[in-house]
Amino acid sequence: MAADGTEYDLTQIIAPYLDRHMVLRLVEFLEEQKLYPMEEILAAKLDVIGKTKMADLKLKELRVQR
Numbered sequence: 001m002a003a004d005g006t007e008y009d010l011t012q013i014i015a016p017y018l019d020r021h022m023v024l025r026l027v028e029f030l031e032e033q034k035l036y037p038m039e040e041i042l043a044a045k046l047d048v049i050g051k052t053k054m055a056d057l058k059l060k061e062l063r064v065q066r
Helices: 011-017 022-034 038-050 055-065
Strands: none
Touching: 011 022, 022 038, 038 055
16 A cells, blocks of 8 residues: 555545536645646646636646646
8 A cells, every 4th residue: 555645535536526627626636735746637637627618727737738
């Protein structure tokens, strides 16, 4: 078992039941906690944002990623 706290992360279990905008906030929380590599966090954020109409945020994240 990992000692970094990822075994307690329930995001993948509850995310299908939440609004995409709430999932985005959870992913941002995970980013702050630094439980996962930044590449995985950015990929998750872009995946969630891509399913919303938040085009300005998607452009911002794409700029940050480069």
